[in-house]
Amino acid sequence: MNLDKKRWIILLAGCFINLCLGSIYAWSVFSAAMADYFNATMGSNITPGDLAIVYTIANSVGPITMISGGWFNDKFGPKKVILVGGIMWGLGMFLSGFATSVGYLIATYGIIGGLGLGMAYGSVISTCVKFFPDKRGLIGGITTAVYGASSVILPPIVTAIVSRTDASFAFKLVGIIFIVLIAVSCMFLEQCPEDYVPSGYVVSTTGSGAKIENKNxxxxxxxxxxxxxxxxxxxxxxxxxxxxxxxxxxxxxxxxxxxxxxxxxxxxxxxxxxxxxxxxxxxxxxxxxxxxxxxxxxxxxxxxxxxxxxxxxxxxxxxxxxxxxxxxxxxxxxxxxxxxxxxxxxxxxxxxxxxxxxxxxxxxxxxxxxxxxxxxxxxxxxxxxxxxxxxxxxxxxxxxxxxxxxxxx
Missing domain, CATH: 1.20.1250.20 (MFS general substrate transporter like domains)
Structure with missing residues (x-):
C-alpha cells in the first residue's frame, strides 16, 4: 500500500490513541468516585477538591515529555515513543486502582500517567500532521478534536462502570483497555519520510503550503x-x-x-x-x-x-x-x-x-x-x-x- 492511502490508516490509528489519551478530561468522574471509595473503605474524609492536585500535576508534567518525547519521535519515529507513552498512561490508570492515599494517586495518575500522556499526545499529532502537508490545518483539527471529544464520550462510560463496581475497579479496567487499544493502534504507525509529498499536491511558493526551511x-x-x-x-x-x-x-x-x-x-x-x-x-x-x-x-x-x-x-x-x-x-x-x-x-x-x-x-x-x-x-x-x-x-x-x-x- 502506498503512503497516499496508508496515511489515512495512520490518521485513524492516531485518533484511537488520542481518544484514549483524552480520558484525562474524565478526571472529574474518577475523582468523585475515588473520594467516595476512600471514605467508604478507609474511613477517610476526602472530597473531590482534595484530589484536584492529582489532575493539576498530570497536566503540569505533560509538557516535559511532550518536548523530550518529541525529540525521540523526530529522530526514531513514532511507534516506540507513542507505545511507551501510551503504556505509561494506561499503567498509571491501572495502578491508580490500587491507591490508598492521595499521595499514591499523585505518583501513579499524576506523574506516571501525566508523563506518558505528554509523550504520546504530542507525537501523535506531529506524526499525523507530517503525513498531510496538503491538509495540515484539517488534520491538526481532527486529531486534537478527538482528544477533546473524550470529555463528552468517556464520562458516561466511566460513570456506568463505577455504578456497577467501584472507582478502584474502573481505574484498573480502563487502564488495561487503554494499554491494549494503544498497543494495537501503534502497530499501524510509521515515520513519515522527510519531504514526503502526496501525489498531485504541488508545493506552493507562498502561503501555508509553501516549502520552508526546517528549523530545530x-x-x-x-x-x-x-x-x-x-x-x-x-x-x-x-x-x-x-x-x-x-x-x-x-x-x-x-x-x-x-x-x-x-x-x-x-x-x-x-x-x-x-x-x-x-x-x-x-x-x-x-x-x-x-x-x-x-x-x-x-x-x-x-x-x-x-x-x-x-x-x-x-x-x-x-x-x-x-x-x-x-x-x-x-x-x-x-x-x-x-x-x-x-x-x-x-x-x-x-x-x-x-x-x-x-x-x-x-x-x-x-x-x-x-x-x-x-x-x-x-x-x-x-x-x-x-x-x-x-x-x-x-x-x-x-x-x-x-x-x-x-x-x-
Whole structure:
C-alpha cells in the first residue's frame, strides 16, 4: 500500500490513541468516585477538591515529555515513543486502582500517567500532521478534536462502570483497555519520510503550503516570530482555559442553574470546543492560519462580552456565550500544530510544537487562577470575563504583529 492511502490508516490509528489519551478530561468522574471509595473503605474524609492536585500535576508534567518525547519521535519515529507513552498512561490508570492515599494517586495518575500522556499526545499529532502537508490545518483539527471529544464520550462510560463496581475497579479496567487499544493502534504507525509529498499536491511558493526551511528548536527560539506565536497562543487559549476550569460552578453560581443544567453547559462547551478544532483547521487550509486565528480572537471577544452580560436566569444567553468561547478556544488548539509546522518546518515539529505548547500551559495556569481570584475578591465572575476579553483583544494585536514580522521576512 502506498503512503497516499496508508496515511489515512495512520490518521485513524492516531485518533484511537488520542481518544484514549483524552480520558484525562474524565478526571472529574474518577475523582468523585475515588473520594467516595476512600471514605467508604478507609474511613477517610476526602472530597473531590482534595484530589484536584492529582489532575493539576498530570497536566503540569505533560509538557516535559511532550518536548523530550518529541525529540525521540523526530529522530526514531513514532511507534516506540507513542507505545511507551501510551503504556505509561494506561499503567498509571491501572495502578491508580490500587491507591490508598492521595499521595499514591499523585505518583501513579499524576506523574506516571501525566508523563506518558505528554509523550504520546504530542507525537501523535506531529506524526499525523507530517503525513498531510496538503491538509495540515484539517488534520491538526481532527486529531486534537478527538482528544477533546473524550470529555463528552468517556464520562458516561466511566460513570456506568463505577455504578456497577467501584472507582478502584474502573481505574484498573480502563487502564488495561487503554494499554491494549494503544498497543494495537501503534502497530499501524510509521515515520513519515522527510519531504514526503502526496501525489498531485504541488508545493506552493507562498502561503501555508509553501516549502520552508526546517528549523530545530534552537533556531526556532532565535526567531522573533516564535515569541509572537507563543504569546498569541496564550491569549487565544486564555478564555477557554479560564472558563473550562469552572464552567459548572459559573453556571450554578452566576446563572442559577441546577447541577443537571450545569452539566449540560459543560457538555455544550466541550462539543463546540471539539467542533471548532475541526472547522478552524479546515478553514485555515483555505484562508490561511493567521486569518483564521484572528477570527478566533474576535469570537473570543464576542463570547467574553456575552458572558459578561449574563445574569441570573439568562440560561440561553449563557449557552450562546459558552458555545462561542468553545469555538474560539478549539480553533487555536486545532490550528496551532499546522501553524507551527508551516512556520518552522515539519521535520522537527514534534519538539517545536512541544515548546510552543508552553503558551497553552501558561493560559492553563493563569486563566483558572485569575477566575478563582476574581470570584474570591468580588463574589462574582463578571470581571474575569472582561479580563478574558482583554486577552482576546491582545491576541488580535499579536496577529497584526505576526503579519508585520512575516512580511519583513
Amino acid at each position: 528548536w534552537k533556531e526556532m527560539l532565535k526567531t522573533p516570530v516564535f515569541y509572537v506565536m507563543l504569546l498569541l497562543l496564550t491569549c487565544g487559549a486564555f478564555s477557554g482555559m479560564m472558563i473550562i476550569s469552572q464552567a459548572s460552578s459559573v453556571a450554578q453560581n452566576m446563572i442559577g442553574m441546577t447541577a443537571v443544567q450545569a452539566s449540560l453547559a459543560v457538555s455544550l462547551l466541550a462539543l463546540f470546543n471539539a467542533f471548532g478544532r475541526i472547522l478552524a483547521g479546515y478553514i485555515s487550509d483555505k484562508l490561511g492560519r493567521i486569518n483564521t486565528l484572528m477570527i478566533a480572537c474576535m469570537l473570543g471577544c464576542i463570547g467574553g462580552f456575552i458572558l459578561y452580560n449574563c445574569g441570573t436566569g439568562a440560561a440561553g444567553l449563557f449557552y450562546v456565550g459558552l458555545a462561542i468561547v468553545g469555538m474560539s478556544f478549539g480553533s487555536f488548539m486545532g490550528v496551532y500544530p499546522g501553524f507551527t509546522a508551516d512556520q518552522f518546518g515539519p521535520k522537527n515539529n514534534s519538539v517545536n510544537y512541544g515548546i510552543m505548547f508552553v503558551g497553552f500551559a501558561l493560559a492553563g495556569y493563569f486563566g483558572p487562577q485569575i477566575m478563582r481570584g476574581v470570584y474570591a475578591s468580588t463574589g462574582a465572575y463578571q470581571n474575569a470575563f472582561i479580563i478574558a476579553l482583554s486577552f482576546s483583544v491582545a491576541g488580535i494585536i499579536f496577529t497584526f504583529l505576526y503579519r508585520f514580522l512575516a512580511k519583513r521576512k
